[in-house]
Amino acid sequence: MSFLSKIRKAMGKCLSSRPATPPMAPMGVCLYVLDRYVVIDNGIMKLTLSKPEGIVTGVQYNGVDNLMEILNKEDNRGYWDLVWSEPGGPGIFDVIKGTDFEVILEDENQVEVSFTRRWDPSLKGTIVPLNIDKRFIVLRGSSGFYTYSIYEHLEGWPDFNMAETRVAFKLRKDNFRFHYMAVGNDRQRIMPMPDDRMAGRCQQLAYPEAVLLTNPIYPDLTGEVDDKYQYSCDNKDNKIHGWISFDPPIGFWQITPSDEFRTGGPTKQNLTSHVGPTTLAMFFSAHYSGDDLVPKFRNGESWKKVFGPVFMYLNSTWGETDPHILWEDANLQMKTEVECWPYAFPLSEDFQKAEERGSITGRLLVCDRYIDEQDLYASSAYIGLALPGEVGSWQRECKGYQFWTRAEANGFFSIKNIHTGYYNLYAWVPGFIGDYMYDTTIAIMSGTSIDLGDLVYRPPRDGPTLWEIGYPDRSAAEFYVPDPKPDYVNRLYLNHPDRFRQYGLWERYADLYPDSDLVYTVGVSDFTKDWFFAQVTRRNDQNSYSPTTWQIKFKLDYVNQTETYMLRVAIASATLSEMQVRFNDSKAEPPHFSTGLIGRDNSIARHGIHGLYWLYNIVVQNSLLIEGENTIFLTQARSSSPFQGIMYDYIRLEEPWKSSSRKGIFP
Numbered sequence: 001m002s003f004l005s006k007i008r009k010a011m012g013k014c015l016s017s018r019p020a021t022p023p024m025a026p027m028g029v030c031l032y033v034l035d036r037y038v039v040i041d042n043g044i045m046k047l048t049l050s051k052p053e054g055i056v057t058g059v060q061y062n063g064v065d066n067l068m069e070i071l072n073k074e075d076n077r078g079y080w081d082l083v084w085s086e087p088g089g090p091g092i093f094d095v096i097k098g099t100d101f102e103v104i105l106e107d108e109n110q111v112e113v114s115f116t117r118r119w120d121p122s123l124k125g126t127i128v129p130l131n132i133d134k135r136f137i138v139l140r141g142s143s144g145f146y147t148y149s150i151y152e153h154l155e156g157w158p159d160f161n162m163a164e165t166r167v168a169f170k171l172r173k174d175n176f177r178f179h180y181m182a183v184g185n186d187r188q189r190i191m192p193m194p195d196d197r198m199a200g201r202c203q204q205l206a207y208p209e210a211v212l213l214t215n216p217i218y219p220d221l222t223g224e225v226d227d228k229y230q231y232s233c234d235n236k237d238n239k240i241h242g243w244i245s246f247d248p249p250i251g252f253w254q255i256t257p258s259d260e261f262r263t264g265g266p267t268k269q270n271l272t273s274h275v276g277p278t279t280l281a282m283f284f285s286a287h288y289s290g291d292d293l294v295p296k297f298r299n300g301e302s303w304k305k306v307f308g309p310v311f312m313y314l315n316s317t318w319g320e321t322d323p324h325i326l327w328e329d330a331n332l333q334m335k336t337e338v339e340c341w342p343y344a345f346p347l348s349e350d351f352q353k354a355e356e357r358g359s360i361t362g363r364l365l366v367c368d369r370y371i372d373e374q375d376l377y378a379s380s381a382y383i384g385l386a387l388p389g390e391v392g393s394w395q396r397e398c399k400g401y402q403f404w405t406r407a408e409a410n411g412f413f414s415i416k417n418i419h420t421g422y423y424n425l426y427a428w429v430p431g432f433i434g435d436y437m438y439d440t441t442i443a444i445m446s447g448t449s450i451d452l453g454d455l456v457y458r459p460p461r462d463g464p465t466l467w468e469i470g471y472p473d474r475s476a477a478e479f480y481v482p483d484p485k486p487d488y489v490n491r492l493y494l495n496h497p498d499r500f501r502q503y504g505l506w507e508r509y510a511d512l513y514p515d516s517d518l519v520y521t522v523g524v525s526d527f528t529k530d531w532f533f534a535q536v537t538r539r540n541d542q543n544s545y546s547p548t549t550w551q552i553k554f555k556l557d558y559v560n561q562t563e564t565y566m567l568r569v570a571i572a573s574a575t576l577s578e579m580q581v582r583f584n585d586s587k588a589e590p591p592h593f594s595t596g597l598i599g600r601d602n603s604i605a606r607h608g609i610h611g612l613y614w615l616y617n618i619v620v621q622n623s624l625l626i627e628g629e630n631t632i633f634l635t636q637a638r639s640s641s642p643f644q645g646i647m648y649d650y651i652r653l654e655e656p657w658k659s660s661s662r663k664g665i666f667p
Contacts, residue, residue: 028108029140038101040111040138040145045314047138047145053097054115054134055079056169059145062250062316067178069170069276080149082165082284084128087296091163096132096149104347109140112347119157129157135309137345143315144253146343148308150350155302163294167281167310171243171252178243178252178277182327183231189492191275192226193217202226205488206642207605210503212488225490225503228274229606232287235259236266236404240334241273244323248316251326254279255311257337260419263398264293266382267474269608281310284398288573288611290600295398303399306351311337342417352419358444359416360385362452364407364427364436370464375456377411378429385415385423385442392435394426395612418444425452430473432459433570433650434615460617462566463657467522467554468650469531475610476500476572476647479533482508501607506536506642509548522554534573534604535636536645545639549586552632554653559627563656565620567632573611573647574599580635583624593618597638605643613649620653 027043037057038049048058056078059067068077080096098115105112115134119127130151137146147167171178173193182188192213196202202211210227233241242253254273259266263284270282286294297303315329342354364378384404386394394402400421407413407427425438436457442450471478477500484490484502493501509532518532525531537545567581577599580591593616601611638644 029111029138031106031111038113042138042140044143050074052099052101052115061314062248067171067252069172072170078169080134080167083163085161087159094128098134110345112137124158129160144311144313146309146311150306150348153297153303156300159298161294161296162284163286165284169279171277173277175247177245180244180323181273183241183272192221194275225488226275227503228271230490230501231272231274232269232608233272235262235268238270240330242279243277244326251315251330253313253330254281255313255334255337256281257341260401260403261307264289265394265402266404283307288601288603288608292396293398309343309346354417356446357417357419358448360450361414363411363454365411365454365456366429366432367456367458368461370461378407379409381407381427381429383407383413383427385418385425388422388424388441391437420444420446433472433568434459463654466653466655468652469527470650472570472650474572474613474649476533477609479527479531480529481533500609506604509536510538517548518550520552534645534647537639537642547635547637547639549633549635554630556625556627556630559622559625560656561622566654567618567620568652569616570649571614571646572649573601573603575601575604576638576644577646578637579646580637581618582633584631586633604645
C-alpha cells in the first residue's frame with residue numbers, strides 16, 4: 001500500500017472518542033543540567049537544549065525519542081534567529097546562540113531556564129548589537145513548552161537594522177512522521193517532502209521559493225506547485241499552525257496567544273508552516289511590506305522588547321486517526337492559551353503580568369452624511385493602540401507593542417491587558433475609506449482603566465458618490481481572481497475562498513486580455529467579474545514587460561463648472577509601482593496625477609491579496625470632465641518585472657456637494 005493510500009485509510013477512521021492527549025503524568029518537573037545539555041522532563045515530554053547555546057536539540061514525546069529532525073545538525077533543529085545589518089550593509093543571518101546559562105526557577109511545578117548573549121564594543125560588526133535573553137519554560141502537567149526572549153539595545157550602542165526575527169522548528173520527516181500540515185480549518189493538506197524540491201524532482205519557477213513538482217516521492221503530488229508563501233497568514237488569524245505525524249499519531253503545534261509583540265498590526269502577513277517540515281513563530285519580517293517594516297535603530301537609541309511567550313503544544317492519540325482530531329484538540333488548547341494571556345508564570349520582570357497592565361474602552365461611530373443623517377455604528381471596526389505617530393502610522397510601526405480588537409455591532413470596544421506606555425488610538429472601519437486616529441496621547445499605567453466615551457470618525461468625503469468600484473476593506477479579494485494555469489495548481493486552493501494563493505496568477509492577465517487592456521464601464525461592468533485583482537505588467541514576446549493602462553468609462557449628464565470633483569483611490573498593495581491618472585486624455589503629459597514610485601509589498605508574487613494600504617484623494621478640475629462619455633485612464637507605469645503592480649481596494653468618484661440633488665443632506 002502506498003504512503004498516500006495509508007494516510008487516506010487513516011484519515012477515514014474517525015476516532016473522536018479517543019483522547020487527543022496522553023493522561024497527565026503524576027511526576028513534577030525535573031531539571032537535569034549536564035556538561036553540554038540541559039534536559040527538562042515533566043513526565044509527558046522531555047525537552048533537551050544545548051548548553052550554553054539554548055538550541056532545541058531534542059523533544060521526546062509519546063514514545064518517539066526525538067521529534068526534531070535528527071539528520072540536521074543540532075543547531076538546525078529548534079532555534080531563535082534574526083537577520084540584521086549595519087546601515088547600508090548586507091543582511092546577516094544569525095542563529096542566536098547563548099554564551100551563558102542560568103536556572104531561573106526549578107521546582108516540581110515549573111522550570112524556567114535562561115540562555116543569554118551579551119554585546120560589548122569588542123563585538124562590533126560581528127554580531128547584532130543587542131543583549132538577548134532566550135528563555136524556556138516547562139510546567140507540570142503541560143503537554144509542551146514555552147519560549148520567549150528579551151531583546152535590549154542600550155543607549156549609545158551602534159546603529160543597525162533588523163529585517164527579521166523568529167523561532168524556527170525543523171521536524172522529522174522519516175517514515176510516517178510529519179507530512180500533514182495544518183494552518184487553518186480549511187488550509188490543511190499532505191505536503192511534499194523536502195527532497196521533492198531538489199534537482200531531478202522539480203522545476204524551478206519564477207523565484208527560488210516556488211517549484212513545480214515533476215517527480216515527487218509521492219506521485220499523487222505530481223504537477224503541483226509548492227511555495228511557502230502560499231501558506232502565509234494575517235497576524236489576526238495566525239494563532240495556531242503545525243504538523244501531524246501518522247505513525248505514531250502526534251501533533252506538533254505552534255501557538256501564539258497574543259499579537260502584541262508582532263509588528264505591523266492585525267493585517268500584517270507572515271509565514272507560518274511550510275515544507276521542511278518547518279514551523280515558524282514570526283515576530284519581525286519585511287514580508288508583504290518591504291523596508292517600511294524593518295526597524296532601524298539610530299543615534300544610539302535605547303530599546304527593549306519582549307517577544308513571546310509562544311507555546312509549542314504536543315498532542316497524540318492511539319492508532320490510525322483522522323488528523324482533524326488532533327487539529328481540533330490543538331484549537332481548543334489555543335483558546336485556553338488565549339484566555340490565559342498574559343501568562344502569570346514567566347519570571348522576567350520585563351514581561352508584564354495582568355495586574356501590571358491597563359485597559360481602555362469606548363465606542364466608535366462613523367459620520368458620513370451622504371450615507372445617513374445619523375451617526376453610524378462602526379460595526380466590526382479594527383481598533384488598536386500603537387506607538388504615537390500619524391494617521392495610519394500603525395501599519396508601519398515596528399518597534400513597540402500593539403493591542404487590537406474588533407468593535408461590536410454597536411461600535412463599542414474594549415482593549416484589555418495593555419502594556420504600560422504611551423499610545424495613540426487608531427482605527428479603520430470596513431466599508432469606509434481612510435484611517436481614524438485619536439490624536440491625544442494616551443498614557444497606560446498599571447491598573448488604569450480608561451473610558452474614552454464616544455469617538456467619531458469622519459471618513460474622507462467631499463460630496464455624493466457618482467460611482468464606485470469595489471468594497472473598501474483594504475483587500476482586493478472581491479475583484480476577479482482567475483483560475484491558475486492547469487500546469488501551476490496547488491490543489492488545496494481549488495474552489496477555495498483563498499484562491500488568490502495560487503501560483504502564477506499574474507500571468508493570467510495577458511491570457512484574459514491578449515490584445516488590449518482592461519476596460520470597465522460603470523453601470524454595465526461587474527467588478528467581481530470584470531476588474532482583474534491586480535494591475536500587472538504585460539509580458540512581451542522578447543521576454544520584456546510593458547506598462548498597462550486600464551480604463552474606467554462613465555457618463556455625466558451635467559458637469560459643475562464652478563466646483564471641483566474628487567477621485568478617491570484606495571490601494572491594497574503596491575510593488576515598485578507608479579499609478580498615473582489621466583482624465584479623457586490618455587496621452588496627457590505630465591499625467592494629471594501620479595503617485596510616484598511606491599511600495600515594496602511583493603504581494604503579487606507572494607500570493608497575498610493585500611499589503612500596505614495607500615489612500616489617494618485626487619482633486620479633479622471640472623475642466624477635465626465633459627458632459628456625456630468620460631474615461632479615466634489608470635496607468636501602472638513601471639514595467640521591468642512581472643511582479644510590479646497595484647492591487648486596488650476601492651475607487652470612488654464624488655461630485656461637488658453643491659451639485660447634489662439630494663435635499664436636507666449636507667457634509
